Amino acid sequence: MIPQTTFLHDRYPALGKEPVPIEPYISEDFHAREKRHVFKKTWIHVGRIEELPERGNYLVKDLKCIDSSIIVSRDHNGELYAMHNVCAHRMNRIACPGHGKTRRFFCRFHGWSYGLDGALKGVPDELSFFDFDKSKLGLARVHVDTWQGFIFINVADKPEQRLGEFMGSMYSTIEGYPFAAMTNCYSWQAVVKCNWKLALDAFQEAYHVAYVHGNSIADALWRDTDGNLRPLDGLCGDYHRRLSMGGNPKSVYGNPNAATDMDVDAKDAIDMTSSQQPIAAAALRLGKGGSSFEASIKDLPEGLNWTKHPNWAFDINMVFPDFYLSLRPNYYQAYNFRPLTHNTFLFDARVYYPEAKTAGGRFYQEYMKVALRDVLLEDLSTLEETQAATETNVMSHMVLQDYEIMVRHQHHVIRQMIDRGEAQ
Amino acid sequence: MIKEKTLPEDFRTLEHFFEWALHSETERTLKRADACQEEILAFRDAMLGRLDDIVEHLDRFKGENIPEAEGNLYAMLLSVAEIATAVEFYQQPAVIDGFDPRRFLPVEDFILRPKF
Numbered sequence: 001m002i003p004q005t006t007f008l009h010d011r012y013p014a015l016g017k018e019p020v021p022i023e024p025y026i027s028e029d030f031h032a033r034e035k036r037h038v039f040k041k042t043w044i045h046v047g048r049i050e051e052l053p054e055r056g057n058y059l060v061k062d063l064k065c066i067d068s069s070i071i072v073s074r075d076h077n078g079e080l081y082a083m084h085n086v087c088a089h090r091m092n093r094i095a096c097p098g099h100g101k102t103r104r105f106f107c108r109f110h111g112w113s114y115g116l117d118g119a120l121k122g123v124p125d126e127l128s129f130f131d132f133d134k135s136k137l138g139l140a141r142v143h144v145d146t147w148q149g150f151i152f153i154n155v156a157d158k159p160e161q162r163l164g165e166f167m168g169s170m171y172s173t174i175e176g177y178p179f180a181a182m183t184n185c186y187s188w189q190a191v192v193k194c195n196w197k198l199a200l201d202a203f204q205e206a207y208h209v210a211y212v213h214g215n216s217i218a219d220a221l222w223r224d225t226d227g228n229l230r231p232l233d234g235l236c237g238d239y240h241r242r243l244s245m246g247g248n249p250k251s252v253y254g255n256p257n258a259a260t261d262m263d264v265d266a267k268d269a270i271d272m273t274s275s276q277q278p279i280a281a282a283a284l285r286l287g288k289g290g291s292s293f294e295a296s297i298k299d300l301p302e303g304l305n306w307t308k309h310p311n312w313a314f315d316i317n318m319v320f321p322d323f324y325l326s327l328r329p330n331y332y333q334a335y336n337f338r339p340l341t342h343n344t345f346l347f348d349a350r351v352y353y354p355e356a357k358t359a360g361g362r363f364y365q366e367y368m369k370v371a372l373r374d375v376l377l378e379d380l381s382t383l384e385e386t387q388a389a390t391e392t393n394v395m396s397h398m399v400l401q402d403y404e405i406m407v408r409h410q411h412h413v414i415r416q417m418i419d420r421g422e423a424q
Numbered sequence: 425m426i427k428e429k430t431l432p433e434d435f436r437t438l439e440h441f442f443e444w445a446l447h448s449e450t451e452r453t454l455k456r457a458d459a460c461q462e463e464i465l466a467f468r469d470a471m472l473g474r475l476d477d478i479v480e481h482l483d484r485f486k487g488e489n490i491p492e493a494e495g496n497l498y499a500m501l502l503s504v505a506e507i508a509t510a511v512e513f514y515q516q517p518a519v520i521d522g523f524d525p526r527r528f529l530p531v532e533d534f535i536l537r538p539k540f
Contacts, residue, residue: 048536050536051535051536098533099535183536184536184537184538185534185536185537186449186530186534186537187530187531187534187537188528188529188530188531189528189529189531190523190527190528191527192523215513215514215519215520216509216513216514216519276512277508277512278472278512279468279472279504279505279507279508279511279512280508280512282472282475282476283505283508286475286476286479347528352536355538356538358479358483359478359479359482359483359498359501360479360483362498362501362502362538362540363475363479363501363502363504363505366501366502366505366506367505367508369505370505370506370508370509371508371509371513373525373528374509374513374514374519374522376523376528377519377522377523377525377528378519378520378521378522378523379523380522380523380528381519381521381522381523383523
């Protein structure tokens with residue numbers, strides 16, 4: 001049974017119910033304060049440990065949200081390090097964005113070299129420098145840690161919380177999800193002319209689904225008895241937020257057991273769709289047993305589907321500030337809404353599946369992944385228009401309904417962090 | 425590398441649709457974006473009844489050493505997934521009122537992306 005007798009907002013009185021101002025979505029000044037007091041003060045997701053499988057592997061990310069380029073490396077003892085991508089001599093970049101493997105980082109300007117931990121190792125013509133102490137001149141380190149295999153960095157001198165506390169406050173009950181079994185990752189990127197929060201807002205409510213996704217997945221999501229497409233529940237924390245979403249089990253996209261347990265409903269989904277959506281039905285049918293990891297809802301951590309709703313399909317976890325992590329039994333989505341300027345962002349979207357062990361399993365994955373990509377093209381379709389309309393300043397506030405509480409929560413937490421930072 | 429226009433013996437009748445034997449998602453996405461719905465439907469019609477045979481045939485070949493003809497057939501199978509939503513969601517090649525797919529292309533060289 002679904003507890004929908006009260007408003008979600010009543011659980012979180014500190015959030016208020018008033019319209020929310022649009023200034024944070026269009027103001028350059030606000031974005032500067034956001035970078036200073038939010039992005040430069042918190043943990044930021046930069047990838048998975050599977051991206052650095054061997055000693056000497058590294059990745060480089062240009063992160064405008066912290067005005068930095070960051071190297072994350074695995075040294076010869078297997079330890080992770082993160083550092084600024086700036087030579088300690090005359091500030092050249094020492095590594096290009098992307099992935100690589102090396103024993104040392106070399107600066108192409110004057111040949112200074114650094115170990116995988118950022119320690120300065122080699123300086124050509126070292127005797128020409130004055131009072132020179134190599135041990136004091138490494139790359140500038142930043143904090144790095146992992147949670148469930150996700151790598152996070154934090155450029156604050158002294159982070160307010162350890163990563164484990166930061167994540168554990170909201171997500172300890174989903175620890176143990178089989179992230180490490182999902183090693184097939186497909187990803188896409190787009191630079192979008194839209195504020196990063198305005199974009200993220202479009203991913204943290206279900207109100208838009210019946211309209212923006214009316215041609216694709218609207219029928220795959222659960223509706224209440226009045227036909228409303230609402231989340232099953234929502235949780236707001238000090239920083240993070242969560243939504244629980246129901247699915248229509250008689251659909252290929254909305255059945256969480258598809259390609260895994262193949263329950264009665266999944267069989268119905270095949271029968272029902274085979275006449276109108278024969279490719280979707282074939283993908284589901286041929287995908288059966290085609291995955292290297294057979295997920296089952298009953299084996300998932302208790303924090304998923306926390307309402308224990310029988311038609312639960314997936315959770316949306318908004319990891320503060322800009323990391324969307326949506327978990328299903330047999331795959332998960334990981335998106336970053338990375339600010340570039342106050343009104344542009346990089347959409348870095350990834351979806352992770354287990355390895356496919358049959359051609360049918362791979363076909364199912366390709367079907368699901370392409371359908372997801374097309375759904376994302378629907379989500380992205382409104383953003384630039386909405387940003388442009390917001391920038392006209394005709395409206396000063398947004399009016400939000402109960403199930404848009406996550407939009408309000410995002411606004412509230414960021415505002416709070418900026419106020420706290422500026423009071424110090 | 426230029427791929428020979430070959431398919432496995434039992435699937436030679438599909439050679440008319442060899443233009444869909446595209447080995448990367450980027451190529452498949454652009455092919456769909458540039459195709460007309462009639463081409464997409466003709467490809468769907470040719471492939472739909474053969475999917476079970478294709479999957480069964482491909483499963484005889486494992487891992488990296490898949491022969492070229494089978495590799496081409498595999499790419500055509502994945503092209504069926506590529507066009508699925510054009511036929512079954514949108515009834516047109518592009519996502520209806522969607523963002524331009526050319527601005528949202530796959531990161532083909534991402535280290536965790538499967539080789540096939």
